[in-house]
């Protein structure tokens with residue numbers, strides 16, 4: 001117990017303002033718990049109000065925000081609430097995701113509307129929300145605070161799995177967009193990560209692969225701890241004198257799909 005407390009009290013995430021989309025289930029929920037455990041101030045976003053209330057009840061210090069990141073008109077209200085509740089922003093995690101049609105369909109059988117929904121949730125949502133919060137993130141960077149955006153990717157962004165067309169194409173776009181954001185903003189002190197958390201035992205995975213044995217899948221809590229460490233590594237690169245070599249390493253990792 002003491003050990004856990006020590007880790008949390010010295011964690012670079014302690015005191016940082018962190019917003020997480022998709023924070024009521026699977027990886028997003030595990031991230032809410034992990035960030036809160038490490039002492040961050042946490043706001044999270046999802047659509048279902050009952051589940052938001054349940055998470056907020058479990059973690060009274062966190063701020064639940066109801067909103068749909070796939071809907072353009074909801075982005076600014078979501079961003080305003082994040083900034084209002086947290087008083088600024090240091091870390092944004094885009095974890096909310098749409099699988100596209102389930103059971104998973106071949107591209108030739110995929111409705112255009114389902115493809116649009118995957119793009120709206122997995123690419124346009126993160127793009128719009130990041131854009132709406134960019135002023136706050138660059139302000140954090142200017143004050144010498146952390147400024148990190150983590151976009152949750154997937155191996156489906158790299159591998160051409162039949163049946164994963166809408167989801168895979170959207171995650172590939174998200175991954176590439178993250179790399180471009182990074183190149184454009186690293187000189188301003190805002191770092192972008194794109195990370196594949198691995199196959200996890202979550203409702204999304206059960207929908208996509210109903211026959212999978214959950215005991216063979218990663219626990220979302222394990223993936224959340226790994227991602228929190230990844231964010232800390234990006235923060236450490238900034239604080240280690242912002243060396244050009246650190247930028248190059250991060251860029252290489254993003255390139256390789258490691259981060």
Ligand SMILES: NC(=O)c1ccc[n+]([C@@H]2O[C@H](COP(=O)([O-])OP(=O)(O)OC[C@H]3O[C@@H](n4cnc5c(N)ncnc54)[C@H](OP(=O)(O)O)[C@@H]3O)[C@@H](O)[C@H]2O)c1
Pocket residue numbers: 021022023024025026027028045046047048049051067068069070071094095096097098121152153154155196197198199200201202203204205
């Ligand atoms: N599970 C895996 O094996 C796996 C593997 C690789 C990558 N990933 C990625 O990991 C991330 C988390 O996946 P997961 O498996 O944890 O998913 P999950 O259990 O289905 O959770 C998804 C979360 O996102 C929220 N959400 C969905 N659409 C939303 C929208 N339009 N606006 C706001 N919130 C929305 C959901 O709440 P509401 O429904 O209430 O909105 C829920 O809180 C995703 O980006 C996924 O692509 C997962």
